[in-house]
Amino acid sequence: MGITMKDIARLAGVSVNTVSRALNGKPEIDEKTRQRILEIAREHSYSPNSLAASLASKKTRTVGLIVPDICDPFYAQQARGVEDMARARGYTVILINTDEDPKTELKAVDTLRSKRVDGMLLTSVFPGIDHVVLLQKQHIPFVLLNRRLTSLDTDYVVNDNIKGAYEATRHLIRLGHTRIAHITGPERITSVRERLAGYTKAIQEAGLSIQDDLVFTGESLKPQSGEVLARRALSVNPRPTAIFAFCDTLAMGAYATAKEMGLMVPEDLAIVGYDDIPFAACFEVPLTTVAQPSYEMGRTACKILLDRIESGGNDQEQEGVPKGQVVFDARLVIRKSCGAYLGQERRRQNLAVIKG
Amino acid sequence: MGITMKDIARLAGVSVNTVSRALNGKPEIDEKTRQRILEIAREHSYSPNSLAASLASKKTRTVGLIVPDICDPFYAQQARGVEDMARARGYTVILINTDEDPKTELKAVDTLRSKRVDGMLLTSVFPGIDHVVLLQKQHIPFVLLNRRLTSLDTDYVVNDNIKGAYEATRHLIRLGHTRIAHITGPERITSVRERLAGYTKAIQEAGLSIQDDLVFTGESLKPQSGEVLARRALSVNPRPTAIFAFCDTLAMGAYATAKEMGLMVPEDLAIVGYDDIPFAACFEVPLTTVAQPSYEMGRTACKILLDRIESGGNDQEQEGVPKGQVVFDARLVIRKSCGAYLGQERRRQNLAVIKG
């Protein structure tokens, strides 16, 4: 196959070691011989075998990224943030999709461990905390993205889910809704629980009766799941007048169902999502949603990971580095689907009528 | 760090080799000793060092995937297809974004080469064919996704760009448009050239004058670029009444510009995209577009790559394996943005008026 250091050494009439020094930019080497070696390397389009290098140095300059589904624009953006940061610092990222499946995720962590990645970014559910404990015990750096473990002190990057969900729900309450359904994902996901908490808090604060029967949990976060959950939600009697979805893709599905059932959004049904994916503003009825800075979150999580990796594995230094625990703000973005502009538009229409 | 085969060997009182056999499921080994070894491995949560394995076996069970931007749902879906297929067959994928930047892509190929990936999926532009030639010369398996090289015989998976663009344009012509702008990406991208060809073919066939002044080329394929290009297109005099965009994200931008300029879509301006990303149907004005099976394309490309990898690198076998050159069909999906349903709806409205 390719040419190796040994070959170059032979060609240049030096030792392998000298070649190594030349290629790795080490200072203690004569500039002339370095140039000669570099030239030979280039001529033969030498490619360093990073496997061998990693085996010897115990560093792979590779990080693992586990996501539920890269097709979800929210995760895609986070992934992009991760990869950009990684690439900028000379790292490479291995991507694995899990569809929220615990078994797949378990295998993913195993695979990454076997590939000896320098660290991992965990974006998905965990069946338990077993993996994480294992990673900690083996001193494999990792950062949790979008989730955090109450029982464990780890690095994480999340957004303020409770606040985001709280504000979304309160917004709907202000608009006069009293029966607000919440469609969401599996409860093992931390953010699912947190947003549910924010939702509940707003409901209780408003003195509305607790509406356990208005919370609908599905396995997936894809639009199809949103359709199913919305159908369930909208068949409750009396019918809820608003749906707060765990994420925008779920909201998308809810919208499809509403349309299919002949319900107007927001007139008959208000919908609020979460994430503010780039397409939310372009929907048939632009989606009111809670924005989180997905790209930035990805970048930040990766930065924390790389800093941890490069701070060296030794525990002393670890002590000095404060735990990277970042909570990004959640911000309500009001568009059309919640009906906030309904009054306004009606007013405008009335004016037009009067004028005409 | 972790426990190694040597440790297990010592613990089990056997040789390293025996441990290797047990762990790798080789047949020539006593079932009892295998179980004993497996037990010890599990106890110590042994993780095989795939770096060492790869170094020795010259196989990494890793493929590289180079995309312009994973945030583009089209590429995200392809990536998902790739990763699903890879994972199903025990491979792992390294993801790199290039933003269509030739230099970044060059570095990406280099990085992947250095990591000794078993093969690569190339989804992005190439500054020239130099990389590809190098890959060929070094017998590194690769498959081109969404592009093909006329000068080189390689595996590729594409969709019928010429046909797709042709049908999209002809559709607009049928609807009565005579001034159809085309907004697109850099001409070094094969698919850009192919779709331009399909567009031109339809224009010429219809006997419309060739409209070089109606083709607008930008560097990126993101919505922002679509906005800029549409602004340029819509400032031509006489103003085009339709825009055929290279892809849905560009179409998204065009729509934003139209809205900003106070133009109604499709009444004042028809828009047709390409790709049929999952959100195209949910747009404010559902997008007419050309669908390509992105997920399937990703899967197929990866399958071809893995088959090639596993067919062994030897040239004899290579001869037996037919080149994987797959062209997926392109299918026009008619929604609202092209105005095809305009007449119908007007008719319906008129009926309503009459009835009322």
Add this chain to the structure above:
DNA sequence: CTGTTAGCGCGTTCAC
């Protein structure tokens, strides 16, 4: 069925 012996390609001591 099992152990021995060589590497895989590179980093990292050490001497010189």
Add this chain to the structure above:
DNA sequence: GTGAACGCGCTAACAG
């Protein structure tokens, strides 16, 4: 400034 020697953890012949 340069070279020799060893080891990273594993696979792959070969013997036995």
